[in-house]
Amino acid sequence: MILFGIVVAAFTGNMGRVSAEAINSAKEAVSLAITMLGVMSLWTGIMEVAKGAGLMDKLTGLMRPVIRFLFPGLPAGHRVNEYIASNMIANILGLGWAATPAGLKAVKELKRLNGDKALANANICTFLIVNMSSLQLIPVNIIAYRSQYGSANPVSILVPAIFATTCSTAAGVVFALLWRKKHG
Amino acid sequence: MGKIMLYVSDAIIPGVFFVVIFAAVYKKTDIFGDFINGVKEGFDVTLGILPTLIGLMTAVGILRASGGLDIIGNVLAPAAELLKLPKELVPLITVKMFSSSAAVGLLLDIYKSFGPDSYIGMLASVILSSSETIFYTISVYLGSLGIRKSRYIVPGALVATLAGIIGSMIIVSR
Structure with a gap:
């Protein structure tokens, strides 16, 4: 990406902007990480309290049919189930900050179950594809932007958005399951 | 309708906090100890992705500016x-x-x-x-x-x- 960007800049004469942007982005990454440090840690803290109170077990139980359908052959009772369940529920509720730590832990465990190989196996692929198919049901921020920009009915996108999200998730799931069936 | 939807969305995060802490109080677990342990884990997660974040955001920035x-x-x-x-x-x-x-x-x-x-x-x-x-x-x-x-x-x-x-x-x- 960097090489492509620099080559393009050489042709478009955007070199100055590129060098400013490179330094700026690196700075931005650190300030983003500082924000994340607060929000993400708050969530992992709350998640740990939820785990202590037995709520995570309940959530995982609720999601078990979905997990078993998407990830056949995962060891039952393993903590990876819990991470997948909390990641998906946080995504559906639109709590991106809460979803990421659970998601990272889920993939880490999936990788460990796969013998720590640098190659993504079918479970990791399915997990990330489903994650990337957008699970969020209520697009809160978009609704807020719409009302800010004078929409007569900001929420009118809600049903279309749920429909479109269902389309993308269904396509992602079908793709992941078909590929798994064909290539293992 | 719009107001209700936005209210519901606003209530999701406080709602999750309430349910979790309520359940923990009900079960009499060590709320603060659990919370602190979880927060420490969050630090590790964030620091773990920081190097990737720096590389990636720089690359995206360059791609956009060019x-x-x-x-x-x-x-x-x-x-x-x-x-x-x-x-x-x-x-x-x-x-x-x-x-x-x-x-x-x-x-x-x-x-x-x-x-x-x-x-x-x-x-x-x-x-x-x-x-x-x-x-x-x-x-x-x-x-x-x-x-x-x-x-x-x-x-x-x-x-x-x-x-x-x-x-x-x-x-x-x-």
Whole structure:
């Protein structure tokens, strides 16, 4: 990406902007990480309290049919189930900050179950594809932007958005399951 | 209706806090101890992805500033025409795959020039609601966990994104 960007800049004469942007982005990454440090840690803290109170077990139980359908052959009772369940529920509720730590832990465990190989196996692929198919049901921020920009009915996108999200998730799931069936 | 929806969305985070702490009080668990342990874990997670984040955000920044994203957009324009997708939305869709905040900037531009309730404004809203920053997120996950071969993750994510776009067009043009 960097090489492509620099080559393009050489042709478009955007070199100055590129060098400013490179330094700026690196700075931005650190300030983003500082924000994340607060929000993400708050969530992992709350998640740990939820785990202590037995709520995570309940959530995982609720999601078990979905997990078993998407990830056949995962060891039952393993903590990876819990991470997948909390990641998906946080995504559906639109709590991106809460979803990421659970998601990272889920993939880490999936990788460990796969013998720590640098190659993504079918479970990791399915997990990330489903994650990337957008699970969020209520697009809160978009609704807020719409009302800010004078929409007569900001929420009118809600049903279309749920429909479109269902389309993308269904396509992602079908793709992941078909590929798994064909290539293992 | 709109007010209720926004109220419900606002209540999700406090609601989760309430339910979790209420359950913990009910079960008499060590709330603060658990919380502190969880927070420490959050530190590790964040510090673990920071190196990937620096590399990735620099790369995306360079790509955007150089005009590289515009070139990708131009390459994709014929495909958009085939789908009967308004060409104003091509940059929005390409940028969203890399950066959410940059995509919001473009979305607001579209609201300003066409209005949020126009066909393009509606379609842009729905497409952004049903898509993710796929390249950015996949890189963060795989980069920070040391997975080098992503196999069919990117094609799968692209298929899902495309299905979301087609679904958006079908429902908005009705």
